[in-house]
Amino acid sequence: MEFPSYLGTMPMHAITEIYGESGLRERYRLEIERFGPHDRERLAAALALAAELHREDRRVREPYLNHLLRVAIRIMHHYDVSDVDVIAAAVLHDAVEDHPDELAALGEAAGTGTEDALAVLAERFGERTARLVAAVTNPVYDPSFDRYEQYREHVRESLEREPWARVIKVSDFTDNGVGVIHTTGPKVERSATKYRPMVPVLRELVARPDTPLSRLVKQHIFRQLDLAEERFAAILDGR
The missing domain is CATH 1.20.58 (Methane Monooxygenase Hydroxylase; Chain G, domain 1)
Known part of the structure; x- marks a missing residue:
């Protein structure tokens, strides 16, 4: 899909309505371009994991991933946050709450439950990202x-x-x-x-x-x- 040159400044609700998930993914890509290669790789990996875990989830009229993308994009664009740990946690903020067993099964111990799920996030994205996800997990x-x-x-x-x-x-x-x-x-x-x-x-x-x-x-x-x-x-x- 071809996106307009001004996608980086469009309101997120407009991107959602016009371009859907693909538009939000492109906006996320544009936002993380300012980071170095290693950080971009981490943030792309966070999105890939979120997309896999929430692949069948819906949020009323849209894929649940749209919500996660908007939360992360807002933090980068409107809150001027460049802390990669925080942005990764934003993308993954519902992963443990919604899919603890599926996430935990990805670890070396192939466990279940919240603690094992958080251990997988710590292993892949660092202790701080896992701690932030834990703080917003109900x-x-x-x-x-x-x-x-x-x-x-x-x-x-x-x-x-x-x-x-x-x-x-x-x-x-x-x-x-x-x-x-x-x-x-x-x-x-x-x-x-x-x-x-x-x-x-x-x-x-x-x-x-x-x-x-x-x-x-x-x-x-x-x-x-x-x-x-x-x-x-x-x-x-x-x-």
Whole structure:
């Protein structure tokens, strides 16, 4: 497929709608061109592994890989992050949560479960990338308590310890929250209910001095959080 010369500046939702996964893959390739050969190879390997693990996953109207690509591209382009460990973790942020056994089976021990899956990521991409993925991986929830409240408590605790994981989570949240208007069916209300209480939590975490983003990037994120809140309100307050 032929892509326009301005693909590198197109909004991601426009790339998604017009060019789909192939367009997002090309945009990712353009973003990682600024890195050296070794780092490009690592980031290409992260995408290849994510694509294999999520090959049959769907996100409403699109391949799940589109979400992972947007999260990583946003971190590079809009957050001005050039830390390869963080970008690799962004691409792989749902790998352990969604496919722990399949990922674990790729290791030398051919194990199962979360710990073995994280060990495979550490082996392939380094301990720091694995640690960041662990920080944004949801635990198994206790069915006797509210699932959304457990989710919010986990996010607060894990992001408290890992400033760089906040960067991944806020990009993930932006794709889910601001992007809620690109969702259809019952998932729209479920997503708004789940994510709306996270807006003030993420705002406070992003504002902290140890969150490793520039002042201008933080201001951009705050505007995105405001937009997400407006969309959640339109969905939930009119019920």
